[in-house]
Amino acid sequence: MNDSVLQVDDLRVYYWTERGPIRAVDGVNLTVNKGERFGIVGESGCGKSTTAISLLRLIKPPGSIEGGRIVLDGTDILGLSEEEMRKIRWSRISLIPQGSMNSLNPVVRVGSQIEDAITTHEGSKPRGELKDLIRDLLGMVSLPGRVYDMYPHELSGGMKQRVCIAMAIALKPQVIIADEPTSALDVVVQRLVTQMLIRVQKDLRASLVIIGHDMGLQAQLVNRLAVMYAGKVAEVGSVKDMYNDPLHPYTQLLIASVPSVKQKKTLKSIPGLPPTLLSPPPGCIFHPRCPHAMEICRSEVPHLREARPGRIVACHLYN
Amino acid sequence: MENHLLEVRNLTKVFGGGLISKHQTVALQNFSLTIPGDRAVITTIAGESGSGKTTLARLILGFLTPTSGEIIWLGRNIRKMSRKEHITFRRELQAIFQDPYGVYNPFYRVDHVFKTVVSEFKLARSKDGVRRMIGDALEVVGLRPEEILGKYPHQLSGGQRQRIMVARSFLLKPRLIVADEPVSMIDASLRAMILEIMLKLRREFGISFLYITHDLSTAYQISDRIFILYQGSVAETGDATKVIDKPQHPYTQLLIGSIPIPDPTLSWEENIDLPPDEEMGKASETGCKFYSRCPHAMELCRQSSPPLYRIGDDHYASCYLYKDSR
Numbered sequence: 333m334n335d336s337v338l339q340v341d342d343l344r345v346y347y348w349t350e351r352g353p354i355r356a357v358d359g360v361n362l363t364v365n366k367g368e369r370f371g372i373v374g375e376s377g378c379g380k381s382t383t384a385i386s387l388l389r390l391i392k393p394p395g396s397i398e399g400g401r402i403v404l405d406g407t408d409i410l411g412l413s414e415e416e417m418r419k420i421r422w423s424r425i426s427l428i429p430q431g432s433m434n435s436l437n438p439v440v441r442v443g444s445q446i447e448d449a450i451t452t453h454e455g456s457k458p459r460g461e462l463k464d465l466i467r468d469l470l471g472m473v474s475l476p477g478r479v480y481d482m483y484p485h486e487l488s489g490g491m492k493q494r495v496c497i498a499m500a501i502a503l504k505p506q507v508i509i510a511d512e513p514t515s516a517l518d519v520v521v522q523r524l525v526t527q528m529l530i531r532v533q534k535d536l537r538a539s540l541v542i543i544g545h546d547m548g549l550q551a552q553l554v555n556r557l558a559v560m561y562a563g564k565v566a567e568v569g570s571v572k573d574m575y576n577d578p579l580h581p582y583t584q585l586l587i588a589s590v591p592s593v594k595q596k597k598t599l600k601s602i603p604g605l606p607p608t609l610l611s612p613p614p615g616c617i618f619h620p621r622c623p624h625a626m627e628i629c630r631s632e633v634p635h636l637r638e639a640r641p642g643r644i645v646a647c648h649l650y651n
Numbered sequence: 652m653e654n655h656l657l658e659v660r661n662l663t664k665v666f667g668g669g670l671i672s673k674h675q676t677v678a679l680q681n682f683s684l685t686i687p688g689d690r691a692v693i694t695t696i697a698g699e700s701g702s703g704k705t706t707l708a709r710l711i712l713g714f715l716t717p718t719s720g721e722i723i724w725l726g727r728n729i730r731k732m733s734r735k736e737h738i739t740f741r742r743e744l745q746a747i748f749q750d751p752y753g754v755y756n757p758f759y760r761v762d763h764v765f766k767t768v769v770s771e772f773k774l775a776r777s778k779d780g781v782r783r784m785i786g787d788a789l790e791v792v793g794l795r796p797e798e799i800l801g802k803y804p805h806q807l808s809g810g811q812r813q814r815i816m817v818a819r820s821f822l823l824k825p826r827l828i829v830a831d832e833p834v835s836m837i838d839a840s841l842r843a844m845i846l847e848i849m850l851k852l853r854r855e856f857g858i859s860f861l862y863i864t865h866d867l868s869t870a871y872q873i874s875d876r877i878f879i880l881y882q883g884s885v886a887e888t889g890d891a892t893k894v895i896d897k898p899q900h901p902y903t904q905l906l907i908g909s910i911p912i913p914d915p916t917l918s919w920e921e922n923i924d925l926p927p928d929e930e931m932g933k934a935s936e937t938g939c940k941f942y943s944r945c946p947h948a949m950e951l952c953r954q955s956s957p958p959l960y961r962i963g964d965d966h967y968a969s970c971y972l973y974k975d976s977r
Contacts, residue, residue, distance in 0.1 A: 375838035376809075489700075518699035519865065523909040523919060545839060548868070548911035552918055571915040589840045590913045591868040593895055599843030599872055605808050 337539050338364040338387070338425075338507050343400035345382050345391060354609045356382045356395070358563035361636050364507065369533060369540045371554035371571075373547060375586075377606055378560040380543045381430060384511045387541075388427050389417050405506055422453035426500040430511040430543075433492035436484040442495050443480035449499040469498040472535065473528055490521035497529065504536055511543040526553055547590045551575055559583045562606050562617045565636060568644040579645045581622045616648065624649060654726055656688040656826055656859060657711070657744075662720035664706050679703040679710070680883045681720070686827065688725065691857040693849065695870040695891060698880035699906070707880075708831050708863050712746055742772055745820035749832035751812035755804035761812070762800050764819050772823060788818040792848050810841035817848055821856075828852070831863045846873050867910055871895050879903050882940040885959060889966035900968040902941045939971070947972055 340362040346353035357379040364370045372380045385391055387402060389409060402409040404425055412420065429435070437445055446466050451457065457465075467477050473494040484492055493513060500508055513529065514522040526549065533540040544550055550557055551571055558568045559580065567580040578584045588600045604621040607613055613620055619629040628648050639650035662682045668675035682703070686694060698704045709715040711722055713729060722729045724740050732740060748754055755761065765785045768774070775781045786796040792814040804812060813833060820828050830849065834842040850873055852858040864870055870877060874891035879900065887900040898904045909919070939945070939952040951971050960973040 375840060519867075519906060520699065520909045520923070523911070524923060526911075527919070527923070546911065547839065548913040551913045551915045552911040575913065575915055586840055587913070589843050591842075591872045592913055593868050593871045593907060593910055594912055594914070594917065596872060596892075599846055601843035601847075602840040605811075 335365045336363045337366045337405050338362070338541070339401070339403040340383075340387070341401040341403075343383065343386060343402065344398040345379070345386050345395060346398050348394045348396065349610075352610055353398075355563050355612060356609060357386065358609075358612075360400070360560070360563075360565050362558055362565065362568070364539050364541055365556075366506075366539060367537055368556060369530070369542065369554040371550040371557040372541065372543045372560060373545060373550050373557060373586075374560035375545060375606070377562070377609070379563040380560050381511055383560070384427065384509050384541070384543050385429075387507075387509055388421055388425060390427070418453070422449065422500075422505065423503040424505050425507045426503070426505045426509070428496050428500045428508070428510040428513055431516070432496040433484075433489060433516070436492060436495065438484055440483075441480070442482050442484065442487070446495070446499055446502060450502045454503055465502070466498075469502055472501065472532055473498045488521070489517050490525055493517065493525055494528065497525075497532065501532055501536060501538075505538060507539045507541065508533065508536075509541045509543070512545070513542065514549065515544070515546075522549070529553075547587065548592070559586065562612060563609055564617055564646065566618065566646055568636070569642060573643060579639060579643060579650060580618075580647050581624050581649075582618050585623075616646075654688045655685045655723070656725060657684075657686040657861075658721075658723040659684045659707075659711065660721045660723065662707070662710060662722065663718045664703075664710060664715060665718045677883050678706040682707060682883075682885065684878065686859055686861070691853045691859045692875045693853055693860045693862055693873055695862045695864060695874040695877040696880060697864055697867055697870055697877055699865055701882055702880035703883040704863050704865075704880050705831065706883075708746075708829055708861070711861070712744070712829055742823045743826045744829065745823060745825040745827070746829040746831065747813065747816045747820060747833050749836055751809045751816065751836060752804065754816060755812065757804055760801055760803055761807065761815055764815065765822065768819055768822055774822065784822060785818075788822045789815070791821055791851070792818045793844065794818070808841070809837045810844060813837060813845055814848065817845070817852075821852065821858075824856075825858060827859045827861060829861045829863065832865070833862075834869060835864070835866065842869065849873060867895060867907060879906070884940060884956070885967075885969060886941070887966075887968040888959070889963070893963065893966050899962050899966070899973065900941075900970050901945045901947055901972075903968075905944070939969075 340360060343357055343360040345357035346355055360383055372383065374380045386397055391397055397410065443466055446469065447462055466480060470477060470479055475491060475494055510529065514525050517525060542553055554571055556569065557571050557574050559566045561582050567583045574583060575587060578587055585602045591599060602621055607617060615631045616629040616634050619625040626648060634646045634648045636644050636646045639645045660683055662679060664679045666676045666678055686692060696704045696707055710717055727736055729740060769781050775784050789796045789799060794811065794814055799815065834845050846869060849860055853860065862870065862874060877888065877891040877894050878885055879887045881902045887894055887898060887903045895907060898907050938954055939957055942948050942952045949971060957969045957971045959967045959969045960976055962968050962973045962976050
């Protein structure tokens with residue numbers, strides 16, 4: 333579709349260990365459209381953070397991108413030189429990494445850190461212009477101007493996270509990737525920061541990719557959602573479809589396990605454990621835990637297919 | 652007077668204010684609660700960071716000494732217990748914590764966590780007796796001994812490790828388990844198992860729980876009673892379903908209204924703002940702690956801190972909006 337700004341095809345990222353490769357991301361396909369908020373949800377070890385880091389080609393050894401294509405608005409990311417990639421990072425695609433608010437340099441003032449983020453990727457600018465730009469950025473994330481001269485420890489968790497968001501939007505990228513942007517924050521602050529992320533995304537007319545494990549938050553935040561399991565994409569669809577009528581058995585179980593203050597229900601959990609990614613089971617990677625597993629699931633890997641308009645699933649139930 | 656299991660009376664904890672630092676933080680102020688002795692109850696202490704809930708847990712478990720107030724276990728003040736009474740207390744009050752990895756010594760197999768308990772409290776006489784006790788405890792939490800014993804912590808999932816911790820508490824047949832964020836570090840699809848175990852221990856073994864959490868969604872599913880803490884004081888308390896279905900204190904309303912509902916058709920209502928000073932932790936010194944964020948703030952609220960008013964059957968809120976209800 334011409335509307336797409338980010339296209340990921342068959343992405344494979346493995347972590348090499350003495351015992352062989354850990355297939356952290358094993359054939360991921362995603363499409364993010366212009367101006368949309370796209371969520372990637374999954375539990376620990378599903379490969380969502382690895383996917384996020386790969387999009388900026390920030391995977392370090394022992395991890396490596398083993399295959400696939402990443403196309404950012406017509407540019408083949410994996411085909412660029414390191415120098416070209418450095419120019420793209422932050423200016424066309426940026427990342428708010430997981431736990432970034434705790435990674436702010438404690439001995440450098442906030443203003444200088446944002447400056448560094450800008451000048452590293454865009455070269456130096458006149459002092460005055462830079463300061464104005466940063467004050468504007470702070471305003472965009474609803475932080476008072478005096479934060480410029482403050483140290484990270486003087487700020488609350490929510491404020492630090494907004495500094496990280498300011499850094500990620502400094503060069504007005506087309507795609508902003510946020511990995512668990514509100515995980516460590518209180519409920520009320522989480523709502524604040526989430527609302528602000530939406531506002532910023534709309535102002536910039538950028539696309540936002542939110543990686544998370546909180547199904548409640550994803551329901552409030554994104555337009556479309558991809559569910560990942562053990563290094564693969566299980567299902568993609570609009571949030572409404574996914575919550576009303578989940579197709580993949582894993583999605584169904586995941587949604588059934590999420591408690592809500594709106595209704596009391598028997599809590600369900602998924603029996604068993606996610607597979608080892610060193611030697612994943614044959615066929616569908618979810619089949620050992622799937623209540624609908626059939627014979628074919630044990631031997632053949634299901635591929636992502638459009639089961640119904642706008643509903644993409646990797647499951648033999650829909651082939 | 653019927654014997655309460657646990658009675659907390661006017662508990663206050665102040666940090667700082669010593670020789671070096673003049674700055675004092677009142678982490679918990681004048682907090683009281685009772686847990687009945689005649690039936691098993693799950694009581695939730697809910698709040699965000701800075702609410703005082705962790706401080707309360709630590710005070711009850713005896714990790715901190717109160718600045719003032721008392722903690723009374725089965726009629727005895729815990730700071731005035733004899734050695735024998737104290738050992739019984741330590742057995743009857745157990746705890747499970749947030750991090751299912753940090754509590755284990757990675758050099759030992761997981762069996763070790765049981766061995767220390769068994770030997771400290773002399774729970775069984777023979778090796779067979781010990782093995783049977785541990786096996787029973789593991790089965791109660793839905794684990795198969797042959798899949799768990801002999802393994803190292805890193806070979807098990809967070810959910811399994813947490814269940815082992817519950818089994819370990821269960822070995823001592825406690826009367827109350829303090830569970831401090833027991834599921835927040837566990838994947839969503841595995842949380843239900845731990846919560847179900849808590850319900851099962853209450854139902855089948857009469858064990859009460861003090862569930863400390865910031866997550867009202869899970870609290871809603873399992874709690875009988877709830878205390879909503881804000882900056883060291885109780886904002887609202889009572890029957891858990893009533894408080895969460897129909898919150899009356901403006902803070903509770905804000906808190907519950909901010910929970911992201913896993914249903915895209917039910918969204919947050921209007922956008923909210925946070926005044927910067929409040930964000931940086933400088934709430935007002937006198938008066939209601941919620942004053943600077945409260946949409947219904949009145950002059951009276953600025954002058955003094957409201958007491959808990961009874962606003963319904965088993966439902967209380969500390970807010971001047973209700974000062975005429977009794």
